Amino acid sequence: MASVRDEAPRFGVNYVPSRHWWYSWLEWDPVSILDDLRAVSSLGMDHIRVQLLWPVFQPDPAVVNRTALGRLAALMDLADHPDVRLDVSVSVLDGWLSGLTFLPAWLKGRSMITDEDVVRAELLLFDAVAEHVGGHPRFLGFDLGNELSVPNGDVTPDAGDTWAERLLGHCETIAPGGFHVNGVDHLPWFEARTFSPAGAATQGRASVLHCYPYWTGAIERYGPDGTGVLHLGEYMAELAEAYAERPGRPKWLQEFGASPVERPAESIPAWAETFVRNTLSSQGVRGCTWWGSHDIDRRYTAFVEYEYDLGLLTVDNEVKPTGARLAHLIEDLRANPVRAVERDVALVLPDGRDKGLEAADRFFSLIDDGIRPALVLPEHVHDASRLAARGIRELITY
Structure with missing residues (x-):
């Protein structure tokens, strides 16, 4: 991710609260969140991406939940704690997360992209979030939402690109200079689904890449240690470069990770290091953000098995082997950066x-x-x- 503060590659995690997942907005536990963020920071990370469950933050198109906004502001303060110091990217319109759908009931089947009344409600939510945290020293910028092509597969790329351009422009108006992006998954890049690859490569402050060997089908196609798995991030970064208007446009590896569902757990640390190094060989890759910070607590039963074991940390904040490997890698890369090929x-x-x-x-x-x-x-x-x-x-x- 091209930082608003410097151009060196940055390293972070998609924060997954250890105690209550993102139901944390309802079961607020600042003590456990601070413990989590301390553990994340101890790995050498410099930023997190957080997810706002849309129905919680906007239960009605005309109403934004002030309690939830206050908790977001409190999380930003925790990220600014002297033991933490993590910048925060705020993903707002989260109707799809960890394989579960969280669209507001008031949508009633309307499109969040082409229905003008819905879009006006979305702008209201962004305004409220910006009012509460847009000036916070740890606010990195807005992410429009998580993988919005998944719940909006019937939207044409032209309509999706128009919507994204409008909302990203609004983000710049209400939070000038922020690192504002559209957090697309691989579908716009591979299938031009909902958003076009040209839009993904030109809109916002960076081209966002979600590079999962499992969800893209790469691990099935090439095998766990195949070139197409080890270099998937590099391929997607070069794909973004091909569509960009200028060489070296910033690229953010916003999500990547691996689960024991797809490969032996003991092989994940080595894969993670190789994957990061290969991806950074592409010009303009400014940040790598692992999914996710913590495993999902097994007391939650509705997630698919793939999602539970993606953390660098356990729910008790114990560092897992991949977390230790990435911490060592980050230290090494800050001293000896990968040079673009x-x-x-x-x-x-x-x-x-x-x-x-x-x-x-x-x-x-x-x-x-x-x-x-x-x-x-x-x-x-x-x-x-x-x-x-x-x-x-x-x-x-x-």
Whole structure:
């Protein structure tokens, strides 16, 4: 993530409260939250991403819950504690989180993207959040919402991009200079679902990447230690670079992680380090944010099995092996940053809107052959100035 404070790569976690998950907005426990944030900070992290459950914060289109807003402000204060010092990205319209749907009842089936009355209610919520925490020293910026293509799959990319541009512009108006982004998952990049890849690569302060070997299908396609799993983040970062208007646009690896459901638990720490190093080899990657900080307490029974064991910390704030490995890696990378690979050979992506793993196969095979390629859109192959600006001297076609 390109920080509003510096350009060095940053490291953080998607905060998952250890005691009450994000039901914490209702079961508020500042003591356990402070303990959690201390544990996160001890790993060397410098930021967290937090999730506002939309129905809790806005139970009616005309009403924003002041108690919830006060608890968000209190969380920001805890993040500013001398033992913590974590910046906070606030994801607002969270109707989809950890595999569960949290859309407000008052939507009544209306679109959160194309219904003007709903959009006005959303702007009201952003205004209220900005009023409470937009000036806080730990406020990093707004994330429009978590993986909004999932509950809005019937929205066209044109409509989605128009909506995102409007809301991101509003965020800049109410919280000038903030690191405002749209927290898309892999679907806009791979399928142009709800949002276009061009929109994801040009709107907001960074191109957001959610890179899960499991949910993208990469681990099934390539195997746990296949090139397509170890270099998935690098591929998606290069895909974002191909769609960007300027070389080196900031990219935020906003979510990545692995569960014992998909691979042996003892293999996750080594995968995590390799994945981070490979992703940082792409120009402009400004931050890596693991999902999530803590495991989910097993007293909650409604989550799919994949979600429970994703933490770097247990629910008792014990550091897990992946947490220890990433803490060591972060210390090393701050002393010895990964240098972006010079990519003078570029693979021309195939025509058509699908840029998913079918298009990625050739990218990964080139890596196996010792080439770390860039990606180029077909419409840019004759744009000499664009290619030169990216340092590309040779094109390979499918």
